Amino acid sequence: MSPVGNSQTHVAAPSRGRYANSGNGPSFAPVDIGHTSYMALIQADTAFWALIRKNKLADALSSPSFIRAFRREEKKFSREMHTLRFGLKPSAVYFNPTEKCNLNCRYCYIPAAMRRHGAHMSVKQVLHALALLKQYFRSTLPAGTRPQIVFHGAEPMLNREAVFVGIERYAADFRFGVQTNGTLLDDRAIEFLTGHGVGIGLSLDGHQPRIADRTRKSWDGRGVFAKVNETMEKLSGYPGCNVICTVTRENMRHLTPMVDFLHAMKVPACMLNIVRCTLPPARKVRPADPAAAKYFLAALERSNELFHRTGRKIVVANFANIIVSIVAPAARRLMCDISPCGGGRCFFALAPNGDVFPCSEFIGLDHFAGGNLFRDPMAKILKSAAFKQVTGRKVENIEPCRRCAIRHFCGAPCPAEAHEVNGGMDQIGSFCEFYEEQVRHAFRLIADGREDEYLWDNWKKGTTQMFHLRDL
Numbered sequence: 001m002s003p004v005g006n007s008q009t010h011v012a013a014p015s016r017g018r019y020a021n022s023g024n025g026p027s028f029a030p031v032d033i034g035h036t037s038y039m040a041l042i043q044a045d046t047a048f049w050a051l052i053r054k055n056k057l058a059d060a061l062s063s064p065s066f067i068r069a070f071r072r073e074e075k076k077f078s079r080e081m082h083t084l085r086f087g088l089k090p091s092a093v094y095f096n097p098t099e100k101c102n103l104n105c106r107y108c109y110i111p112a113a114m115r116r117h118g119a120h121m122s123v124k125q126v127l128h129a130l131a132l133l134k135q136y137f138r139s140t141l142p143a144g145t146r147p148q149i150v151f152h153g154a155e156p157m158l159n160r161e162a163v164f165v166g167i168e169r170y171a172a173d174f175r176f177g178v179q180t181n182g183t184l185l186d187d188r189a190i191e192f193l194t195g196h197g198v199g200i201g202l203s204l205d206g207h208q209p210r211i212a213d214r215t216r217k218s219w220d221g222r223g224v225f226a227k228v229n230e231t232m233e234k235l236s237g238y239p240g241c242n243v244i245c246t247v248t249r250e251n252m253r254h255l256t257p258m259v260d261f262l263h264a265m266k267v268p269a270c271m272l273n274i275v276r277c278t279l280p281p282a283r284k285v286r287p288a289d290p291a292a293a294k295y296f297l298a299a300l301e302r303s304n305e306l307f308h309r310t311g312r313k314i315v316v317a318n319f320a321n322i323i324v325s326i327v328a329p330a331a332r333r334l335m336c337d338i339s340p341c342g343g344g345r346c347f348f349a350l351a352p353n354g355d356v357f358p359c360s361e362f363i364g365l366d367h368f369a370g371g372n373l374f375r376d377p378m379a380k381i382l383k384s385a386a387f388k389q390v391t392g393r394k395v396e397n398i399e400p401c402r403r404c405a406i407r408h409f410c411g412a413p414c415p416a417e418a419h420e421v422n423g424g425m426d427q428i429g430s431f432c433e434f435y436e437e438q439v440r441h442a443f444r445l446i447a448d449g450r451e452d453e454y455l456w457d458n459w460k461k462g463t464t465q466m467f468h469l470r471d472l
């Protein structure tokens, strides 16, 4: 066999790339989006897409002008995708100021012994950690950038004095948020947090106690719906409030009334997050993909009906992020639906003992600690083998994601699930079909010109919408 390499072959018999799907031509995958009139043509590597009338599909694929339109934009798309996937620096931290939680939710990713008997960070430790983080971000982010610190679970309000001192001391340096189960927010805490403009994320899984309390309970088995409801009423109209509803088999049938309920409470944004199955207890409430997708899409449509009826939106932020990943990839706000995901790359998680993990999802899996904030330089932690396992997980190495046309709108989440449920970073996560249905639905809305109705007002501000072809 002669030692003829690819480059020589390329020189000897170059294809000018004039035809789609052969030679050096671009590969376009036709994707059924479930629309009566349109299909999507997707160039998967660059996330370029066009919506094509079904009866014009053959014309588009054989049209020199269609291929030229792609070629004109190809480099820009590739560059942007490359920057998004490999060129970002961390700008947020999920900061766990305590190991303890006053609840024992069925799907929690933090081990029960840690939540029950764990330790708080002292005020001194919280302040020291914030000082180290400030120093780190100063050395990596442009001057004037305020990175985000989200005090996260276990339950951060169990250690609220340390949290509040940290927020007061570092108000000029960070944008702060708190993700809380909402049971410990008394009037003084609400006044402090809203007065400091702190984002408040509440966790609630249903619109009635009989639904919500199936998964979220105290250690002695009592439901907490009533208390969270009271907190929501107090926060009604606060623009920085959002609610995370974890979608499980226990509540998926009730997502539509949940959206009604949250809208009535004037919650501006919610997340209907499918349960992460990283730890075994969560797998017991795992919903089946087709059913979860059916109820999820119905809830989305209800959010849209409410918008039309009242003129006020409730944005389902995790779905909005998928629309944005299609129409303006760089404007994504959440980083699960890109590969590698944002864990360890755009943000990281800090455990109360100072250990740093790529994402909160890995807290409880000790071997994913990349180092300790109090002992190791952040730059070294980010390059650790533990972090590299997560930041190196790419769709190109995962079957069947590497062949999937929507891989850069879905991102093949989640590395923690892939590793723990399916046995490795090169494995698929838990909910392929659920994500697939969301992307198809997003394309249907785009085909009908309705995508803005599902997005945050002013979402275009400061973002660049990539060129795509909607109507061939």
Ligand code: SF4
Pocket: 395, 400, 401, 404, 405, 406, 407, 408, 410, 411, 412, 413, 428, 429, 431, 432, 433, 435, 436
């Ligand atoms: S998880 Fe499924 S939808 Fe997502 S990239 Fe992989 S194959 Fe595609």
Ligand code: SF4
Pocket: 335, 336, 337, 341, 342, 343, 359, 360, 361, 413, 414, 415, 416
């Ligand atoms: S995909 Fe998983 S590990 Fe990555 S950011 Fe999302 S939850 Fe964290």
